[in-house]
Amino acid sequence: MALHTSLRVRLLLHSLAVLCLTTTAALAQMPATIRGTVADQTTGDLLLGATVRVAGQPASATATDLDGAFAVPYTPTAQPDTLVVSYVGYRPFRVVLRGVPAAPIAVRLVPASGLTLAQVEVTAKRPIAEDFIVRELDYLTIVTNPAAAADPLLAVRTLPAATTLDESASISLRGSDPTQTGIYLNNVPVYDAVKFAQLTGIGTFGIFSVDLVKSVLVFPSNPPLEFGNAGAGLISLTTDEQRRDKFVQASLGLANSGVLVGRPVGERGMFKAYVNAQNGQLLRAVNPASFRQLTRFGLVDGGAHFATKIGEYGTFKAFGYGLSERYAYRPSAGSPEAYRYRNLRGFYTLSYEQAWPHADLALSHGLGNRRAEDALGNYRTTRRFADYYAAAHYRRYWFDALSTRVGVSYDERRLHLAGQFPVRRDDMSATAPTYAAAFGQGRTLWEAYQYTKFTRGPWVVGAGLRLNALPRPAQPGYGSAQLNMRRNLNIRSFLNLSGGQYTSFTSPDPVYYGFLRTRIRQVALDYSAGSASPDGAILTAAIYAKQERSVLRTNLLGAEVFGQRTFFKRLRADLAAATMHAAPTHYDAADPDARVLALAQRRYDVRFQLKSTLKLVGKWGELGAFAQYRAGAPFTPVLGTTPDPATGSLLPQYAGEVNADYLPNYFRADLTASKFIRRQTNGNTLVLYAVCSNILNIRNVSGYSYTPDYTQALPNYFQRRLLYFGVVKTWQ
Numbered sequence: 001m002a003l004h005t006s007l008r009v010r011l012l013l014h015s016l017a018v019l020c021l022t023t024t025a026a027l028a029q030m031p032a033t034i035r036g037t038v039a040d041q042t043t044g045d046l047l048l049g050a051t052v053r054v055a056g057q058p059a060s061a062t063a064t065d066l067d068g069a070f071a072v073p074y075t076p077t078a079q080p081d082t083l084v085v086s087y088v089g090y091r092p093f094r095v096v097l098r099g100v101p102a103a104p105i106a107v108r109l110v111p112a113s114g115l116t117l118a119q120v121e122v123t124a125k126r127p128i129a130e131d132f133i134v135r136e137l138d139y140l141t142i143v144t145n146p147a148a149a150a151d152p153l154l155a156v157r158t159l160p161a162a163t164t165l166d167e168s169a170s171i172s173l174r175g176s177d178p179t180q181t182g183i184y185l186n187n188v189p190v191y192d193a194v195k196f197a198q199l200t201g202i203g204t205f206g207i208f209s210v211d212l213v214k215s216v217l218v219f220p221s222n223p224p225l226e227f228g229n230a231g232a233g234l235i236s237l238t239t240d241e242q243r244r245d246k247f248v249q250a251s252l253g254l255a256n257s258g259v260l261v262g263r264p265v266g267e268r269g270m271f272k273a274y275v276n277a278q279n280g281q282l283l284r285a286v287n288p289a290s291f292r293q294l295t296r297f298g299l300v301d302g303g304a305h306f307a308t309k310i311g312e313y314g315t316f317k318a319f320g321y322g323l324s325e326r327y328a329y330r331p332s333a334g335s336p337e338a339y340r341y342r343n344l345r346g347f348y349t350l351s352y353e354q355a356w357p358h359a360d361l362a363l364s365h366g367l368g369n370r371r372a373e374d375a376l377g378n379y380r381t382t383r384r385f386a387d388y389y390a391a392a393h394y395r396r397y398w399f400d401a402l403s404t405r406v407g408v409s410y411d412e413r414r415l416h417l418a419g420q421f422p423v424r425r426d427d428m429s430a431t432a433p434t435y436a437a438a439f440g441q442g443r444t445l446w447e448a449y450q451y452t453k454f455t456r457g458p459w460v461v462g463a464g465l466r467l468n469a470l471p472r473p474a475q476p477g478y479g480s481a482q483l484n485m486r487r488n489l490n491i492r493s494f495l496n497l498s499g500g501q502y503t504s505f506t507s508p509d510p511v512y513y514g515f516l517r518t519r520i521r522q523v524a525l526d527y528s529a530g531s532a533s534p535d536g537a538i539l540t541a542a543i544y545a546k547q548e549r550s551v552l553r554t555n556l557l558g559a560e561v562f563g564q565r566t567f568f569k570r571l572r573a574d575l576a577a578a579t580m581h582a583a584p585t586h587y588d589a590a591d592p593d594a595r596v597l598a599l600a601q602r603r604y605d606v607r608f609q610l611k612s613t614l615k616l617v618g619k620w621g622e623l624g625a626f627a628q629y630r631a632g633a634p635f636t637p638v639l640g641t642t643p644d645p646a647t648g649s650l651l652p653q654y655a656g657e658v659n660a661d662y663l664p665n666y667f668r669a670d671l672t673a674s675k676f677i678r679r680q681t682n683g684n685t686l687v688l689y690a691v692c693s694n695i696l697n698i699r700n701v702s703g704y705s706y707t708p709d710y711t712q713a714l715p716n717y718f719q720r721r722l723l724y725f726g727v728v729k730t731w732q
Contacts, residue, residue: 253725
């Protein structure tokens with residue numbers, strides 16, 4: 001009996017062992033899921049669209065979503081495998097898999113450096129002065145910025161180097177006028193890159209769709225010499241060329257609605273097209289107090305983008321854009337006259353980039369046309385703009401540490417203006433005297449440049465010249481020069497000293513001025529440090545000085561500091577502080593036009609400026625907040641009146657020193673909330689969002705208008721509290 005019992009126990013244990021082994025083998029073959037996130041090692045920014053795959057199981061490849069997250073199917077095998085994560089511009093990340101990780105993997109990618117054959121495609125698309133860049137914004141950074149409204153230019157406005165004194169997308173960088181900020185799309189200059197028909201009628205959005213933008217490079221000082229006609233700083237946008245499956249995206253909201261479609265073309269190409277519309281009826285119904293002065297507004301715009309690989313390391317891109325907008329706006333409460341504006345615009349850009357192991361070539365071309373009509377009281381004009389641009393750039397790598405880039409560009413602008421103008425510039429009442437006129441302006445820039453960069457140990461040095469290639473009597477010779485020196489303190493921190501002289505040609509008011517040549521001399525010292533941990537602190541600081549000279553002459557000093565930290569892996573907070581001192585503007589007192597220009601142009605004398613952003617992320621979604629507090633902008637008040645001997649009417653009498661007084665201090669806080677939902681079965685996504693701008697409904701003064709006798713000043717205000725919300729649905 002005991003023998004039988006012992007035998008039964010042995011058989012039972014044997015059966016259990018066989019069952020365990022069978023179950024273990026079966027479980028080993030069952031598919032599992034590897035989860036994790038991908039981020040930049042230095043900045044901690046989550047990366048959208050990074051490729052994640054298991055080397056031995058190619059069918060497992062996937063891409064990270066808006067939150068930088070991935071979920072890769074994985075079938076464990078007897079032999080170890082490798083998880084590979086790759087992203088353009090970064091070194092590949094690999095980790096050996098000896099089973100299914102028990103916890104999500106936090107992947108931190110290191111930006112690529114050096115010149116290897118695998119990196120030449122990336123290098124060909126970057127400016128030669130990329131080592132001296134202060135900030136790069138990608139898609140994810142833009143769409144999650146609480147104050148950007150998914151607008152690339154408005155995202156730049158939140159940076160510490162942005163010193164814009166209004167609420168527009170016309171970006172001032174480190175105290176210079178927005179006309180001195182160069183804006184380039186795929187190496188082609190885009191002038192007047194804003195839409196005027198915005199939510200308040202007194203500000204602007206950028207014309208660039210974030211769904212087509214891959215990255216935004218911001219040079220707040222000393223713009224690279226390969227980009228011409230940029231005097232103070234540079235914003236360079238690059239369109240996306242990543243190939244993806246066919247998709248359709250529809251957005252519906254109070255502020256804007258539209259459709260975006262994309263599909264692969266051939267084996268290596270990608271096509272995207274979008275159309276957006278903005279109508280004020282629903283928005284006015286939800287926010288009646290914010291639209292008392294804006295009587296009408298609306299727009300329709302759209303664009304198409306095509307990109308394809310050519311050969312092993314070549315890329316061709318084509319982009320086209322069209323816009324139709326109009327609005328009517330009363331400059332002040334109770335104003336009997338409304339300013340009316342209508343704008344029709346279209347442009348395209350073409351670019352081709354080719355890279356080899358020791359050289360690269362870039363060709364770019366752009367063409368644009370615009371017709372704008374505006375009227376107020378006795379003033380009305382029709383303006384026609386035409387832009388043409390072509391450039392060629394060639395870079396040679398003599399060896400890994402030394403490279404030179406040379407190029408030539410042709411930049412032409414033409415303006416024809418016709419209309420009815422007031423005899424007195426400040427009197428646009430319907431009964432005031434006027435005169436009719438029609439005239440044209442133009443300027444043609446033939447320019448050539450060279451820039452050489454050398455790296456030795458922790459030092460990076462770059463120097464270059466940009467000259468007028470075809471001097472002639474109407475446009476005498478001029479030149480720009482630049483010197484950059486960077487000292488890498490360690491892998492995550494550096495000091496950068498840059499300086500130079502730059503030349504730009506702008507028209508501050510085409511009714512009264514031609515294209516003015518402005519010479520800007522500037523020097524800046526920047527410091528940047530980042531933590532090894534993606535949740536660690538980031539610190540940047542800068543001091544700079546400028547001298548700007550055209551009809552007006554201005555000297556400017558400034559300093560800024562920025563800090564960012566992530567807490568509890570869910571809350572990211574940053575704070576930026578800046579101060580600028582612009583000396584009083586100098587001009588020829590005998591030139592009345594110079595004084596009028598000085599009165600119209602802002603003086604960027606800002607005693608203090610604070611900006612802060614908070615982002616809280618959880619499974620429930622994301623909350624964001626942005627706040628800005630700064631000293632009031634300088635302005636020139638009317639102190640009295642004097643009779644006009646010719647007409648007997650009253651003329652305003654301004655202070656002796658232009659822009660010597662200050663508006664009240666400015667404060668604004670915005671809140672955003674969003675929820676991203678992704679279906680694992682088909683990859684379709686749904687985004688819900690809500691935005692409340694100026695949540696405290698602060699009456700921020702933008703300036704003053706005056707009664708006809710100039711005895712009473714009426715304040716004009718920036719945007720009041722504004723609520724809008726919407727939904728974005730993507731099918732793929």
